[in-house]
Amino acid sequence: MRIEAALKERILPVAAVALFVLAAWYAGALWLNAPQAQEALARTGKAWGTADLIAQAFAMKRPVLPTPDQVVADLWASLTGYTPTSPRNLLFHAGVTAQAALAGLAMGVVLGVALAAGIVYVRTLEYSLLPWIIASQTIPILAIAPMIVVILGNAGLTGLLPKAVICMYLCFFPITVGMVKGLRAADPLWLDLMRTYSAGGLATFLKLRIPASLPFLFASLKVSVAISVVGAIVGELPAGAQAGLGARLLSGSYYGQTVQIWSALVMASLLSVALIAVVRLAEVAVLRHGGAR
């Protein structure tokens, strides 16, 4: 009975959606690669049918859109064929990108919480600071990322830090927005209680406002960690980095290696999913410790 319910509620819908995505992917690959495949078949001079066309479209060396099995095969070869420290292993690149993303996330959390605390405690900051914070997010990151790399490079800072700063630039915003709401989530009665204890501002912040804001912080973190990975990859593009998923994307597009680009993309999304899962685990652990049902 329970297995049946799980099958109905979980497995079937997930499988249906996954199958649909795969089918659409293969159809797209056939449609996009068909012209090239036709040319290739024509060059052989032999007669060919639809089956030959499909086989050819799914096995191109440099397809417009690689098929899922090509991407998986490339990923598998990269992950199992080399040691994780080798630049030919995608885990190595994912690690480099993850380092920048996590460093940027940490900086973004500090900045975001500090800004939120300022906005919550100093009324005028809400009107004077918030417009700038919102404006900062309307600038395309692709435009500002090279500037950050150049400016920090001028100051002698290269490598991880410029990438982390770009991540921070993207990350802090959801944290600020979430934490402004979170730091205001304390019930007025809870605040009155602190007052009856003649608790100082710091004690009220640490023992009431921060714990009350944690659910909001984790919601923001899940958004921030995903965009932090995007930020790190974008940060690797203008720097002409030698390592990282962004560098991998760049070299893939230099040499027209579409399969390599796609496996780097898949690796990037796997990295994001893994980091979000870590945040989710931390959330469960922290909130469970704090009595969440």
Next chain:
Amino acid sequence: MLVPNPLQPSGASSPLPESKLPATIPSAIVEAQGLSLVYPTADKPVFALSDVSLTIGRGDFVSLIGPSGCGKTTLLRVIADLERPTGGTVAVAGMTPEQARLKRLYGYVFQAPALYPWRTVERNVMLPLEIMGLPRAERQARAQEQLENVGLTGFERKFPWQLSGGMQQRVSIARALALQPDLLLMDEPFGALDEITRDHLNLQLTRLWRRTGKTCVFVTHSIAEAVFLSTRIVVMSPRPGRILDVIDCDLPRERTLDLRESPEFAAIAHRVREGLKEGHSYED
């Protein structure tokens, strides 16, 4: 009106004696004179309190009773320095309410338990003690003692949502008692509970009061509760919030639920009801 001399809450780290008051302090722990509190609103000012004078002696159990809007909660909040009066004076143990608050002379029990949901029962009771900066062992000892006082030993590790409403309110009373206050201010603490639970908690509270000898100021809108618990009942009326009558409730200090069937109890309850009627509070 308020003495501009805010005491630093620094002395709090030293262990406190059972009573923070010198024995020579006058017998009145709360003394209000001509107290008024006016909220300016868009159309016309609201008189939450108007010319309220009241003296509460040490060891008394005083109930403030009246319909909604009569200022009973406001009066309690003024004593607790959660609101500032716009006129008149109020002294708490011979100090301004602010000084009394900074010295943590009172414990406040709100209408809702106001427990922090992320803290266990024990850590909720220890919260004020953490803020006072007491050492861990002392915090735990006091929490143990107060949880025992309200009959909740064994629930230390539970979270608030695992407890019934009545138990949560008992935790909040334990938390107020953990401060070892001279004065216990309670704002309709049992208002949201069913009558059976309320009776039970009233019995526990009257025993607790007898055992500890604390001064209690108790806001309620239940006549039976007020008569059962109090040594004095202050009848209040709304618009403007004022005191109509102060009724001595000279029932024996040892009180059981059966007492409520006695003619003495009925006589006092009748007086309270008549007092409330005088305020014409039901006619508008």
